[in-house]
Amino acid sequence: MPDRNRIIDLTIPEERAFLIGLDGRNRGWPVARSLAELAALTETAGATVVGTAFQRRPEPDPLWYFGKGRAAELVDEKSASQFNVLIVDDEITPTQQRSLERLLVCKVLARSALIIDIFARHARTHEGRLQVELAQLEYYLPRLTRMWTHLSRTGGGIGTRGPGETQLETDRRVIREKIKKVRGQLDDVKRQRATAARQRVRSEVATVALVGYTNAGKSTLLNRLADADVFVADMLFATLDPTSRQVTLPTGQRVVVTDTVGFINKLPHDLVDAFRATLEEVLRADLLLEVVDASDPDFMRQESAVQLVLDELGAGDKPRITVFNKIDLLEPHLPAAEMPGSEQAVFASAARGEGIETLLSRMADALRARMVQVDAVVPYERGELVARARSTGAVQERYTRRGVRIRGHLPDAIAAEVAAAAQPAQNGRSRPPPAG
Ligand SMILES: Nc1nc2c(ncn2[C@@H]2O[C@H](COP(=O)(O)OP(=O)(O)OP(=O)(O)O)[C@@H](O)[C@H]2O)c(=O)[nH]1
Ligand SMILES: [Mg+2]
Secondary structure: OOOHHHOOOOOOOOOEEEEEEEEOOOOOOOHHHHHHHHHHHHHHOOOEEEEEEEEEOOOOEOOOEOOHHHHHHHHHHHHHHOOOEEEEOOOOOHHHHHHHHHHHOOEEEEHHHHHHHHHHHHOOOHHHHHHHHHHHHHHHHHHHHHHHHHHHHOOOOOOOOOHHHHHHHHHHHHHHHHHHHHHHHHHHHHHHHHHHHHHHHHOOOEEEEEEEEOOOOHHHHHHHHHOOOOOOOOOOOOOOOOEEEEEEOOOOOEEEEEEOOOEOOOOOHHHHHHOHHHHHHHHHOOEEEEEEEOOOOOHHHHHHHHHHHHHHHOOOOOOEEEEEEOHHHOOOOOOHHHOOOOOOOEEOEOOOOEOHHHHHHHHHHHHHOOOEEEEEEEOHHHHHHHHHHHHHOEEEEEEOOOOEEEEEEEOHHHHHHHHHHOEOOOOOOOOOOOOO
């Protein structure tokens, strides 16, 4: 009797990927490391890596990416390893893509397309999906254009005139209109987000953003800090959408900590652009926690890649605490304190909960820097103000005859309110914030 489940074979054919890259043009990343990362990306995207190859050359060949001879050898690699997709560890031109596709008779993808594909798989929220869609459209629009100029340059003629051109114009117009529409929808989402942020500003709650290389442990750390239940996985780009949780610092101050999309080397510009709305949480934050996977041999190169993206966003100079995470995985003979750049860093294991207390008090220290010193007695009728001071600042309270004496640090706006409501403190000093 036939197995009813097997009448239609629904299994998707296995994607067998072969990865190629060039040595000597990777911003300090050895080609083998960059290809290893590309392999992790490929596997996250659901394909199997069946082989890799690289060639030493300063610039890609305009037609073949590799040199012509080396490219031809890929045909043999294809029969040997049976790959059905070639993934290039760089941006490739439509010309390179097409000549490789014709040579190898299989799909050819660039690293960016792979990253965008992973984002598309992992986007869950409305906003996330819109951002990915925008990135895809932005990615394809210029390629459509360039593909065309390429064709017309190789002689024009049949297939490059008349209705064909109209078709291309139509395609471009459709894509542009779609881009406009998606941007409009994203603006709406952004406005809602800005309203939420304004409310937060009004309540003067400080915000802290987790940033770092993908898979460094940002979500794990948020779960530790906030006792939350954010999705954690040993894969690249597990998190795409921002998640915010409230965290109480040892000083009693409450802050909002936001976890968001991770960064990677050669993160496509289209994606950074498309994800600007999400990444604005980073721009708005009072403090950044940069999570570094200290157990990764590439952690320094990863840090530079993170710095590049932060600079591109305009958040490169924000106050920042570096967290060297996963110290539980460090070899015992490598004392963490001897790691480069470690003087200012906090060592932690988000997974085991080590270093969390230190981190929390360092966060309080860093946030105090942007607050003003206060010493004032607030009348008992203003209990609500006292409560806000308690949760937004780092203060000590003492109950006196005339009211609650508040001593410590408060955000500007609250300090001003306290100063306005206050009686001079016992020692006659009440320090309002400096004007402006
Ligand atoms: N050994 C060890 N593993 C950790 C630690 N922190 C996180 N991990 C693991 O590292 C992997 C990635 O953790 P996530 O928290 O998802 O990392 P992320 O930075 O949020 O990653 P993306 O959202 O993908 O950018 C998971 O398998 C975690 O269990 C740690 O301190 N020690
Ligand atoms: Mg995450």
